[in-house]
Amino acid sequence: MGAVCDLEPDVPGLARACAECVVRNRAVCRVLSPDQLSELARMSVTREYRPGQVIIGDEETADFVATIQSGAVKLVKTLTDGRQQIVGLLFASDFLGKAYAERWNVTAEAATAVRLCGFPAKHFHEFLSRHPALEAALFAAMLDELDSARDWMVLLGRKSAREKVATFFTRLARRALDNECSAGSGTAVFELPMGRGDIADYLGLTIETVSRQITALKTSGMIRILPGRSVMVGDVERLARAADGDSS
Amino acid sequence: MGAVCDLEPDVPGLARACAECVVRNRAVCRVLSPDQLSELARMSVTREYRPGQVIIGDEETADFVATIQSGAVKLVKTLTDGRQQIVGLLFASDFLGKAYAERWNVTAEAATAVRLCGFPAKHFHEFLSRHPALEAALFAAMLDELDSARDWMVLLGRKSAREKVATFFTRLARRALDNECSAGSGTAVFELPMGRGDIADYLGLTIETVSRQITALKTSGMIRILPGRSVMVGDVERLARAADGDSS
């Protein structure tokens, strides 16, 4: 999982779209050779979405898959009476869409502005069957998703509101540190990829509780809210401790 | 996903262990030919566990994978302070163990008495690489697990205690109906695969709340508790409605 700054300067023979792609060395397509990449690039289509826009609906058959180039995508499940739960959050370089699955039973929605590098499902599958390395990469990505889904189950089932919010911020902070290559200064700054409502749906809480817990973290000096939707975490490890029930 | 009663009477050339295997037409190995099955069978080892016994510990490297022949296996995650959450429940014919993953970061524990058909991870991976059909089956199984993990996230994050318990019983009831081939009579009888404590850890509740909700369902006539750990659900669809917030 190389960080953004690992980007090699120039790879000869690379398709133009991919040469300019910010996520090409982190997304699943990193395992492909320049030739293979060119072939894949030929069937790719860039798609853009505004915040809140539905990318793949609940009951639709997923007729395309994609790599996220920028932005955040939320995977939402809704109960008949309107309650909803965000069951996954995908960021730049993550893969969106189930290879092999017939039905897509969550709604994928743009949390921020999103740019996708999309492929028609049919062609992609055909391509996949000829490239075991890509298949393996997808498999691995799937396993990671399963893993984080299970981590999230612990959060939803067993953590307090405080711990939930702290966990969420810790994850975002760690992600920011990884991407910025700011070698472990312990201080992270990142932008919240969504509003209070979505955070609540992600953490299994209400808007009000999320808001209160954020101000509580603010008051205890663990986070600082910057203008816009940015957050500064002074000591990520301290926040991480709060996220796991350390009551100090 | 054929039910148990689909078992074909006799397949010539089948390895003895597999010929007797109750789950051979439901487990991932169903996609193999008799010859391939024999090869796989040669490296298999039957393992047995008592309820509560740890099958694969949290920090261990998973050096073997397995198909569950009978019993129920729970996948548990534990917080540093002892709180725990069951993040998966596996039954007969389910696959246990992450193909490809280096580290297994949940604890797999026998919920009931369990019999496994196990394979050394190393040999299994080698075998896997030569049999794409099996690989695809595993991939599909993985996707199913991801799907149910996400369903469970909705339950943990958004459902009331009543709905949680009703959902749990509905799932067991549906499973029982599938296996018994009792063509949609709507009435299911099944055995609880675990005690109140484990149910609580599965649903993100306490023992007491689980107990109270069970008696509530009993009083409202949706379930009946039979001697032992058996449960009878008169009208599975009615229970399913209660599981999704239908307040009647």
Add this chain to the structure above:
DNA sequence: CGCCTGTTTGATCTACCTCAACTGCTGTGG
């Protein structure tokens, strides 16, 4: 019979939800 473990039932307590009002921001129109 009495012990042990698992379950039920009861009485209280509290974390989080609910309902409601208020703040601050951003854009729109007079």
Add this chain to the structure above:
DNA sequence: CCACAGCAGTTGAGGTAGATCAAACAGGCG
């Protein structure tokens, strides 16, 4: 330029579902 919606977020007051603490109640088993 200010008035004023309209929306996202915060803050407050009170209610409640579920947790916690505690005790009674099984059923198996020596």
